[in-house]
Amino acid sequence: xxxxxxxxxxxxxxxxxxxxxxxxxxxxxxxxxxxxxxxxxxxxxxxxxxxxxxxxxxxxxxxxxxxxxxxxxxxxxxxxxxxxxxxxxxxxxxxxxxxxxxxxxxxxxxxxxxxx
Amino acid sequence: xxxxxxxxxxxxxxxxxxxxxxxxxxxxxxxxxxxxxxxxxxxxxxxxxxxxxxxxxxxxxxxxxxxxxxxxxxxxxxxxxxxxxxxxxxxxxxxxxxxxxxxxxxxxxxxx
Numbered sequence: 001x002x003x004x005x006x007x008x009x010x011x012x013x014x015x016x017x018x019x020x021x022x023x024x025x026x027x028x029x030x031x032x033x034x035x036x037x038x039x040x041x042x043x044x045x046x047x048x049x050x051x052x053x054x055x056x057x058x059x060x061x062x063x064x065x066x067x068x069x070x071x072x073x074x075x076x077x078x079x080x081x082x083x084x085x086x087x088x089x090x091x092x093x094x095x096x097x098x099x100x101x102x103x104x105x106x107x108x109x110x111x112x113x114x115x116x
Numbered sequence: 117x118x119x120x121x122x123x124x125x126x127x128x129x130x131x132x133x134x135x136x137x138x139x140x141x142x143x144x145x146x147x148x149x150x151x152x153x154x155x156x157x158x159x160x161x162x163x164x165x166x167x168x169x170x171x172x173x174x175x176x177x178x179x180x181x182x183x184x185x186x187x188x189x190x191x192x193x194x195x196x197x198x199x200x201x202x203x204x205x206x207x208x209x210x211x212x213x214x215x216x217x218x219x220x221x222x223x224x225x226x227x228x
Contacts, residue, residue, distance in 0.1 A: 033216075040124075042203055042218035043160065055213040091159055104150055105205075105216060107159035 002026065004108035006092050012114045018080035021111045025073070025094030033105065034067055034077050035091040043091055049075065050097070082115045089113070119143055120206050122219035130227050133194050137222045139204030140186045147214075148207035149180055149187050153200045154221065160203055163189075194226045 005024040013019050025032050030051050035043035046065065048056040052072040060067070064083070069075040079086055089112050093105040122139045129135045141149075149166035164171065166178040166187050177190040191198055204219040 031213075040220070042120075042220045044218075045215065048213065048215065050213060056210060056215060104162050104165060107161070110159050112157075 004092055004094055004106055006090075006108035006111055008111055009109060010112050010114075012116065013082055015084055015115050016081040018078065019082055019113065020076055020078045021090050021092075021113075023075045023077070023092030023108060025075075025092070026096075026106055029094035029096050029106075030072075031095045031097055032069055032075050033093040033095075034075070035093065037089045037091055037110070039088075046077070046090075079113075082113075084115050087113055087115045117142060118219075120204055120217045120219040122204050122222045124220055124222060126223040126225050128225045128227055129194055131194055131196060133226075134190065134192045135194055135224065136188055136190045137202055137204075137224075138186055138188050139219055139222075141204075141206045141217075142185065143206070143208055143217075144185065146185075146206045146208040146217075149178075150205040150207070151176075151178060151187075151189050152203040152205055152218075154203055155200045163202070191224075194224075196226050196228060199224055199226045 007022050032049045034046045037043045046060045047067045049069040052069050067077045089110040091110045092108040095105045096103050120141050151163040152160040153163045154160045164173050166180045170179045175192045179188045201221040201223050203221045206217045
């Protein structure tokens with residue numbers, strides 16, 4: 001079974017530039033998550049999709065971050081304009097849901113973003 | 117206070133030692149519990165789910181204490197390859213969905 005795919009793996013940009021990340025979840029997984037992980041901390045949820053609808057974006061800095069999952073499969077996360085404090089690893093994860101039960105998450109390799 | 121708390125460590129132990137990590141959670145509505153392992157510069161990977169009755173997978177044993185709201189992970193006969201960060205993860209209902217809450221992780225270094 002193919003895992004969660006993410007690209008690019010690394011990105012270096014200057015502050016105020018824009019950047020986009022792509023994620024392809026495990027086939028059949030309805031729930032997709034974007035996390036931000038800063039060095040030495042656990043992953044912080046940015047946004048959670050159920051199929052193509054947003055179910056939680058309470059911690060997404062909406063003035064600069066946006067995400068979409070138009071067809072309920074792939075997703076993109078965009079930052080515009082980037083700030084120095086956005087330097088982090090951006091992890092995409094997916095999980096399957098059956099009824100009211102959500103199963104364990106599987107993570108992609110992440111995108112390491114450096115903002116200079 | 118964070119919803120999921122872990123001792124960040126590092127725990128430095130010799131090969132062959134037994135080491136235990138605890139994780140506390142504050143929301144009594146939490147329903148599912150997991151331990152993830154994260155190697156340096158890698159993504160988190162599921163180590164094991166934690167069941168109410170406790171569960172074991174080889175050298176790893178996980179326990180859940182709902183009354184005291186903590187979970188634990190015991191590693192016996194530590195190997196050098198066990199060196200990693202261990203993330204405690206709690207799943208609970210949120211408005212219209214479920215969400216995963218991560219601890220900051222506990223670093224383990226197994227020394228030769």
